[in-house]
Amino acid sequence: MKVRTRFAPSPTGMLHIGGARTALFSWLYARHHGGEFVLRIEDTDRERSTEEATQVILDGLSWLGLDWDEPPVFQHARQAEHILAVEQLLEEGHAYRCYCTREELDAMRDEQRARGEKPKYDGRCRHRSDRPADMPYVVRFRSPDIGQTVVRDKVLGDVVFDNAELDDLILLRSDGTPTYNLAVVADDAAMGITHVVRGSDHLNNTPRQIQLYEALGLPVPSFAHIPLIHGPDGAKMSKRHGAVAVTEYRDKGYLADALVNYLARLGWSHGDEEVFSREQLIELFDLAQVGKTAARFDQQKLDWLNAVYLRQAAPASLQEDVRRFLGVPTDGGPELSQVIAVLQERSKSLVELADGARFFYQAPTHYDEKAVRKHFRDTTWPLLASFIERLEAMGASFSGEAAHAAIREICEAAGVGMGKLAQPVRILLSGGPVSPPIDQTLALLGREEALQRIRRGIERLHTA
RNA sequence: GCUCCCAUCGUCUAGCGGUCCAGGACGUCGCCCUCUCACGGCGAAAACAGGGGUUCGAGUCCCCUUGGGAGUACCA
Numbered sequence: 001m002k003v004r005t006r007f008a009p010s011p012t013g014m015l016h017i018g019g020a021r022t023a024l025f026s027w028l029y030a031r032h033h034g035g036e037f038v039l040r041i042e043d044t045d046r047e048r049s050t051e052e053a054t055q056v057i058l059d060g061l062s063w064l065g066l067d068w069d070e071p072p073v074f075q076h077a078r079q080a081e082h083i084l085a086v087e088q089l090l091e092e093g094h095a096y097r098c099y100c101t102r103e104e105l106d107a108m109r110d111e112q113r114a115r116g117e118k119p120k121y122d123g124r125c126r127h128r129s130d131r132p133a134d135m136p137y138v139v140r141f142r143s144p145d146i147g148q149t150v151v152r153d154k155v156l157g158d159v160v161f162d163n164a165e166l167d168d169l170i171l172l173r174s175d176g177t178p179t180y181n182l183a184v185v186a187d188d189a190a191m192g193i194t195h196v197v198r199g200s201d202h203l204n205n206t207p208r209q210i211q212l213y214e215a216l217g218l219p220v221p222s223f224a225h226i227p228l229i230h231g232p233d234g235a236k237m238s239k240r241h242g243a244v245a246v247t248e249y250r251d252k253g254y255l256a257d258a259l260v261n262y263l264a265r266l267g268w269s270h271g272d273e274e275v276f277s278r279e280q281l282i283e284l285f286d287l288a289q290v291g292k293t294a295a296r297f298d299q300q301k302l303d304w305l306n307a308v309y310l311r312q313a314a315p316a317s318l319q320e321d322v323r324r325f326l327g328v329p330t331d332g333g334p335e336l337s338q339v340i341a342v343l344q345e346r347s348k349s350l351v352e353l354a355d356g357a358r359f360f361y362q363a364p365t366h367y368d369e370k371a372v373r374k375h376f377r378d379t380t381w382p383l384l385a386s387f388i389e390r391l392e393a394m395g396a397s398f399s400g401e402a403a404h405a406a407i408r409e410i411c412e413a414a415g416v417g418m419g420k421l422a423q424p425v426r427i428l429l430s431g432g433p434v435s436p437p438i439d440q441t442l443a444l445l446g447r448e449e450a451l452q453r454i455r456r457g458i459e460r461l462h463t464a
Numbered sequence: 465g466c467u468c469c470c471a472u473c474g475u476c477u478a479g480c481g482g483u484c485c486a487g488g489a490c491g492u493c494g495c496c497c498u499c500u501c502a503c504g505g506c507g508a509a510a511a512c513a514g515g516g517g518u519u520c521g522a523g524u525c526c527c528c529u530u531g532g533g534a535g536u537a538c539c540a
Contacts, residue, residue, distance in 0.1 A: 008540090009540095010539085010540050012539090012540080042540060043540095044539090044540075045539060045540060047539095048539080048540090049540095075540095102538075105537095105538090109536095109537095112465095112466090113465065113466090114465095115465090116465050116466070117465080117466065118465075118466035118467060118536065119465095119466085119536060119537095120466095120536085136538095138538055156469070156470090159468070159469075160468095161467080161468075162467085165466085165467055165468090165536095166467095167536095170537085170538055172538085173538040174538060175538080177538085179537095179538070179539090179540090180539070180540050181540095183540090184540085199534090200468095200469065200470090200533085200534065201533090201534055201535075202534090202535090202540095203468065203469065203534070203535080204467075204468060204469090204534070204535040204536075205535080205540095207468095225469085227469090227470075227533090228533070228534075230532090230533080232475085234532070234533090235532095235533090236533080236534090262476095265476065265477080265489090266476070267476090267477095268477095269476085269477055269478070270478095271478065271488085272477085272478060272487070272488040272489075273488085273489090274476090274477095274488080274489050274490085275489095291476095291477075292469075292470060292471090293470055293471065293477095294469095294470070294532080294533060294534095295475085295476065295477090296475060296476080297475095298475050298476065298490070298491085300475080300490060300491055301475070301476065301489080301490040301491080302490095303490090304489085304490055304491085305490085307502095307503095311503080343502095345502060345503050345504095346501055346502040346503075347502085348502095356501090371500095375500095404499090407499075408499090411499090417499080418498095418499045419498090419499045419500075420499090421499080422499035422500075423499065423500060425499090426499075426500060427500095430500095432500090433500055433501080434500055434501045434502090435500070435501075436500090436501085436502090437498095437499070437500085437501095438499055438500080439499090
């Protein structure tokens with residue numbers, strides 16, 4: 001049987017990191033087995049669901065490269081089918097009408113809690129045969145009260161639930177709309193889902209859903225409940241932890257491949273390896289290698305991976321993104337891909353890379369004070385003057401190597417280390433104490449521009 | 465409270481009864497490289513939650529405790 005998995009987000013907010021990983025695992029499983037991956041938007045909560053949120057989620061998945069094979073199914077649109085399923089259950093005696101009021105139910109639960117019991121609907125309407133026309137009712141599932149239901153989970157193994165623990169859940173609200181567990185079962189069955197891969201927060205729903213499949217006479221799919229992602233403090237991932245929306249990672253300059261790789265390694269592993277291309281992930285991923293323990297989100301490791309991907313990337317492939325983060329025009333300046341090439345091994349995000357690239361296209365308007373204090377002495381000026389002379393003399397023979405040699409020779413002659421001149425030059429060129437190697441920086445900037453910046457810098461700093 | 469899940473370095477993890485005085489990676493700390501920042505190289509510190517079993521032998525199996533987490537809605 002062809003594997004078919006789905007990702008079923010509710011469009012009530014961002015696509016967050018946890019959801020993204022669930023989607024990733026589901027997607028990887030399908031791709032690994034040559035199956036299909038589809039989407040279902042669980043928009044049955046009309047109050048909280050928005051079209052914008054749906055779009056944000058789809059954008060997030062697209063950015064991560066998690067492609068889906070069919071147009072997304074909107075759960076709300078399938079309401080008629082859900083109701084049909086409830087009617088079937090009603091007819092076959094698997095469901096019944098419950099006329100209990102909220103007050104009544106609250107009171108019942110309070111009592112149970114007071115007795116130290118797990119709050120459960122006690123089934124008081126199960127045998128009610130009258131149908132008072134003027135009273136609102138919900139439809140409940142008549143769940144078996146003896147025996148056990150076992151979830152054969154691909155990640156957790158067999159999980160056994162006593163049926164007595166499971167109460168008669170509501171299938172249809174008093175306003176006639178279907179509830180989550182019913183809708184999920186009806187939809188997963190209708191969509192031909194063979195493997196339900198989802199967060200382990202759904203594990204407790206699973207026995208109920210299995211019972212529904214059985215009552216409905218539908219084939220029960222395989223389940224895989226993957227561990228949740230916790231925040232750095234071990235608690236549930238939330239807004240408190242800064243970035244939770246995948247779009248925030250995109251905006252902060254992370255590469256989709258890096259995030260995918262990081263997310264994959266959160267809970268899944270393949271021996272001692274850390275870096276996996278998308279193709280490798282598809283080839284190697286399987287549920288058997290997924291661990292059972294919740295993982296904490298580690299920003300630093302993501303940063304490292306992002307840096308790895310940044311370093312490996314072809315400069316040209318980064319150009320468009322860098323341009324966006326750069327925010328200044330690049331015409332007239334050095335070739336952007338060359339600037340990227342010298343910066344990619346010294347950046348851990350696209351934002352950092354763009355920050356490091358900016359001075360190539362925009363002469364410094366001020367100089368880092370601390371750096372100036374540290375690197376400019378009385379002895380600095382003659383060195384700079386010599387360097388200017390050498391640059392002027394170079395003319396067309398100018399090159400990074402030539403400039404580098406000039407610096408070295410000037411410093412040797414003065415009996416000082418190269419840093420005594422290289423650092424001041426760097427500050428004058430870039431405005432700060434950090435840049436790519438001085439020879440490369442000079443080469444990219446070009447002789448004229450370099451001279452201009454050095455002269456201007458001397459004017460501004462030497463008189464001050 | 466009750467039900468369910470989980471438990472190896474700070475973090476992600478390898479380990480699927482003996483080859484583990486527990487391996488890798490991130491991070492941290494040294495040293496090297498060096499014109500800055502990085503990269504890279506070398507090295508170090510750092511873990512089987514506790515207690516009982518089972519077994520010739522347990523990080524690996526079982527139980528308990530402890531600690532985390534999830535669920536417990538006419539939300540999804």
